[in-house]
Amino acid sequence: MLMTSNDSRVKDLTKRVLARDVRAISRALTLVENASESGILLHQSLYPHTGNAFIVGITGSPGAGKSSLVNELALSLMRAGERVAVLAVDPSSPYSGGAVLGDRIRMEAAVESDKVYVRSMASRGALGGLSGASADAVDILDAAGFSYILVETVGVGQGEVDIARTAHCSVVVLVPGMGDEVQVMKAGILEIADVFVINKSDRPGVHALERELRILMTLITTAADAWKVPIIRTIATKPEGIKELIDMLNEHRTWLKSTGKGEEKAKQYIRERILQLCTKEAAKLISNRYAAEIDSGLADCLNRKRDPRSVAIELVGKL
């Protein structure tokens, strides 16, 4: 898996991504998204150039207006002199890998300039692979010199949690006046939030939501030196509250640096990423090396003679 000298295509693409060539960045992201051999080599060759961007994850309930918020955020950051990349991760099907999403097409057609780059990406599910491609994509954008990377995800689930781990700062977007089941969704992402945004804050129910959030937050045990999660009100369509949000992002960034929590978080994240990639590679190895044993174990499970876990433990025991 080492880069060979004759892989001039990867070399050329690496150079062009580092030179911030928009077409090269798009091509690189496609290679990484497809998890192709070239994509892996390219990621490997760009990784040394990462570590400079501030990565912000933006997630929340459907209908919370995340896209509008991200757009306004990107524009404001750009006006403040930042180079901003937006990565919108779609929960498209893990079965076909195809995207039947109108949203996706809309995003692909969006602004591409030297200062703002917008890209959507499918979050294909596979064994431990959900966040793999999006983590690699973030690295590509980081190497390409974007100072802010906004990663937008839809819904709640393991994918969002993985992406929150990737991010330096996780923004959870809520709206007032949503039903009971939406509150359930909130609970799942409550603990990954570094910043809460109540968008569409001109709607009724904003006080109730804020109160509820504060109550939920008291239920979570946090250390004395932990970050105090703020609640920012926005109306993305006006726009209102965007400056306050950016100020808070910068405050969180400063906090991460001054307390050493940023490095701690980075270490934990890289450790998890190594382990996740290990499981992926181990799955490949086991499938190839023990194909016959898997087949016979499978037959035993179908006949209820053995259970899947016993088969797995025996297989891994051979390693």
Add this chain to the structure above:
Amino acid sequence: MLMTSNDSRVKDLTKRVLARDVRAISRALTLVENASESGILLHQSLYPHTGNAFIVGITGSPGAGKSSLVNELALSLMRAGERVAVLAVDPSSPYSGGAVLGDRIRMEAAVESDKVYVRSMASRGALGGLSGASADAVDILDAAGFSYILVETVGVGQGEVDIARTAHCSVVVLVPGMGDEVQVMKAGILEIADVFVINKSDRPGVHALERELRILMTLITTAADAWKVPIIRTIATKPEGIKELIDMLNEHRTWLKSTGKGEEKAKQYIRERILQLCTKEAAKLISNRYAAEIDSGLADCLNRKRDPRSVAIELVGKL
């Protein structure tokens, strides 16, 4: 990991679960949910008694009225002489494992009788572990002699897809008149659906939604002998359409059996489950055996000297 003769507690619990003792079933599910040693042993000892239930996954957008639908479905099936278990999988936080969900409490308090059993369960995220506990829980309920197991999940994501794989039949619940972003969620679960339910079908927009679904379905390439996914309209709160839904579930069950697709699906699912459990076991093994190598790889990644994938590939190469 083999069951020892002196583990009388597991033996006793196994017997009582097979005898359909409600308290024993609840205890067994708790052990499995906590992924305790006893839970693993218990699952192992009950697995030979599984394979009789019809497992129906019910998923969809938040606010689609899944809980009402599941309640009506369970009651109707019970009246038809079935023993029904409902497993509601909550997207609670993977960080604390705690549930701050009002919904969960509501579910815990629900009907427990010999014929209907309701249980909610957190979908704790971990490396490849999201669906692990819920798959084991379904096996416990299967061994306990429930003829129908309804697995309710909230939202869309890898968790739902994993649970859909567990199920013999996946029901996707939608409602008319939801916004654009909700449509995106639909796309993600479109291809896992065996049956579409349009709930709250007395609302405006039902025709548009049905038309849209039919268009989306034409975009998916399916084999000539594939199941034709039906669209059933329901109003769970009345209730209306429940009988039609049950008829369709039974039709799908007959189809699975007569075409051999059921066995094909079961094989594929068990294979995936074995591999997923392998990755989990392999991760444990790698973490323990190569702790020092992981630490030095991590340091290299932090310094951008190496990338996480190269570290992982090297570690797995040692196996």
